[in-house]
Amino acid sequence: MELLSVNNLSQNFVAVPALTDVTFSIKAGEVLGVVGQRGAGKSTLFELLTGVYPPSSGGIKFNGEPVALRSVYYAQSLGIFAVQQQPKLVDTMDVLHNVFLGREICGPHWLKMFPDDGKMAQVARDFLEAFAMPASLVEEPVANLSGEQRQIVALARVLSQPCRLLLLDDALEALSFARQQVLLDRIRDLAAQGVAVIMSSDDLKHIFAVTDRILVLYQGRQVTLRRTSETTPREIVELIVGSNRQERVTPVIWAFENYYAAQQQTAELRLAQSELRQSLQEQDSLNRQLIERLDNQVKALDSLNLALQEASRRLITEREAERKALARELHDQVIQDLLSYNYQLEEVESETTTESQRLELAEIRDGIKQTVGSLRQICSALRPPTIDHHGLSAAIRSLSSQWSEQTGIQVELEIDPQLGRLPETIELSVFRIIQESLSNVRKHASATFVRLTLQRTSTASLMVRIVDNGLGMESPVDLAVLTKQKHFGLVGISERVSLLEGTLEVQTAQDGGFEIQIEIPSPYPSISD
Numbered sequence: 001m002e003l004l005s006v007n008n009l010s011q012n013f014v015a016v017p018a019l020t021d022v023t024f025s026i027k028a029g030e031v032l033g034v035v036g037q038r039g040a041g042k043s044t045l046f047e048l049l050t051g052v053y054p055p056s057s058g059g060i061k062f063n064g065e066p067v068a069l070r071s072v073y074y075a076q077s078l079g080i081f082a083v084q085q086q087p088k089l090v091d092t093m094d095v096l097h098n099v100f101l102g103r104e105i106c107g108p109h110w111l112k113m114f115p116d117d118g119k120m121a122q123v124a125r126d127f128l129e130a131f132a133m134p135a136s137l138v139e140e141p142v143a144n145l146s147g148e149q150r151q152i153v154a155l156a157r158v159l160s161q162p163c164r165l166l167l168l169d170d171a172l173e174a175l176s177f178a179r180q181q182v183l184l185d186r187i188r189d190l191a192a193q194g195v196a197v198i199m200s201s202d203d204l205k206h207i208f209a210v211t212d213r214i215l216v217l218y219q220g221r222q223v224t225l226r227r228t229s230e231t232t233p234r235e236i237v238e239l240i241v242g243s244n245r246q247e248r249v250t251p252v253i254w255a256f257e258n259y260y261a262a263q264q265q266t267a268e269l270r271l272a273q274s275e276l277r278q279s280l281q282e283q284d285s286l287n288r289q290l291i292e293r294l295d296n297q298v299k300a301l302d303s304l305n306l307a308l309q310e311a312s313r314r315l316i317t318e319r320e321a322e323r324k325a326l327a328r329e330l331h332d333q334v335i336q337d338l339l340s341y342n343y344q345l346e347e348v349e350s351e352t353t354t355e356s357q358r359l360e361l362a363e364i365r366d367g368i369k370q371t372v373g374s375l376r377q378i379c380s381a382l383r384p385p386t387i388d389h390h391g392l393s394a395a396i397r398s399l400s401s402q403w404s405e406q407t408g409i410q411v412e413l414e415i416d417p418q419l420g421r422l423p424e425t426i427e428l429s430v431f432r433i434i435q436e437s438l439s440n441v442r443k444h445a446s447a448t449f450v451r452l453t454l455q456r457t458s459t460a461s462l463m464v465r466i467v468d469n470g471l472g473m474e475s476p477v478d479l480a481v482l483t484k485q486k487h488f489g490l491v492g493i494s495e496r497v498s499l500l501e502g503t504l505e506v507q508t509a510q511d512g513g514f515e516i517q518i519e520i521p522s523p524y525p526s527i528s529d
Contacts, residue, residue: 005061007023
């Protein structure tokens with residue numbers, strides 16, 4: 001049976017529509033996610049369902065009966081409770097009395113008129129400890145609390161009493177990553193107990209982690225209501241932003257994924273920091289001085305590493321500029337001079353009457369042509385003209401075609417048609433990485449086939465994969481050992497990938513041979529709408 005049913009629910013504020021014709025239902029034990037941009041109407045929907053405002057039009061049924069949610073108190077009497085993004089607490093009271101304000105636990109029999117502070121304190125302490133908060137916090141005035149602590153108190157106030165429908169309006173945002181996971185687990189437990197939950201969150205990982213269905217709002221209107229298992233984060237983002245244009249959707253997806261990862265890393269760093277601080281408190285001053293010296297050394301090494309990276313970038317840039325200048329000089333001077341000499345010899349040859357001299361001149365001209373061909377190959381290796389005029393995709397096609405013709409090794413190309421143009425430094429670096437990888441295959445792999453893939457990922461990264469069917473290498477690959485053995489090809493590739501802040505994975509392919517996979521994060525220029 002449907003616990004809550006909403007039909008064409010609308011709300012206007014001074015003739016301005018904040019919510020228009022929203023229709024959905026939710027059963028006991030179901031979790032519904034509500035998503036949308038700021039101003040989409042999420043908070044307005046929650047306020048209508050908790051009795052803050054009466055709706056301008058539309059109907060609400062609760063437990064199968066039409067209801068008019070006239071006030072927050074009436075909604076709570078039905079078992080509807082909410083936790084807002086900005087909880088309303090009494091700052092002049094302590095945590096304990098905020099949690100049980102208006103519903104104090106009293107003693108048995110004739111003591112019912114007196115609150116049982118001991119029992120209330122135990123309930124509050126248990127809840128705080130579940131969220132890794134100190135039990136002593138129950139005596140702290142709310143005015144002294146942080147934003148996260150205030151949110152925990154608001155959650156304790158709602159979750160420590162019976163509830164049939166729980167509404168969480170961006171209640172996870174103020175919590176740390178670890179406490180977000182605790183609340184998500186609590187939502188799963190409540191759903192298993194038959195409590196219906198409606199939650200909004202800007203973090204799609206939270207929505208996809210616990211919800212059964214997702215309601216998408218856009219500019220106050222209902223866009224869709226989908227089962228979570230039958231949709232994807234990218235589809236939901238397209239509906240949230242009102243567009244399926246890649247340049248609008250991809251940055252949002254990237255932000256969602258990296259924000260979640262950053263939260264997790266922050267939580268781990270805070271835990272490590274807390275453990276280190278506790279350890280320092282237990283050690284004597286000599287150990288603390290040692291830790292400080294080590295910390296300073298780490299900072300110095302970090303600074304040195306940054307300086308080395310910057311120097312490497314500058315060196316690579318200068319080297320590419322020198323290669324470009326040398327290629328231009330060879331093409332514009334040496335090759336042109338040789339071609340000019342060839343034309344002069346051709347004229348001399350046409351005027352020569354002696355057959356032996358004509359053969360000798362023809363042989364010299366053939367030698368000049370071969371030299372010009374070799375010089376053009378050198379120019380192309382120094383600075384492929386295709387990459388300047390037509391971009392990375394065309395340059396890779398030209399490189400692989402020439403390399404395959406020279407080596408006799410078949411190359412299969414898979415280049416994303418949406419690859420587009422990249423910044424010059426990235427195009428050159430990726431070209432050099434692929435050039436060096438193919439050189440390694442020629443020198444060491446004994447391969448007959450190479451598959452080369454360049455594609456954009458869903459998070460706007462650039463993925464490069466080179467797989468051959470050759471001899472492969474022992475796993476795991478140790479770059480330090482390769483350096484000692486003077487096998488600098490893979491080491492050079494690793495350095496270029498590091499300077500691009502990318503990741504490099506090397507492994508033996510499933511069918512034998514060797515596989516290199518490189519991911520460069522978001523190399524595309526940002527596009528402002």
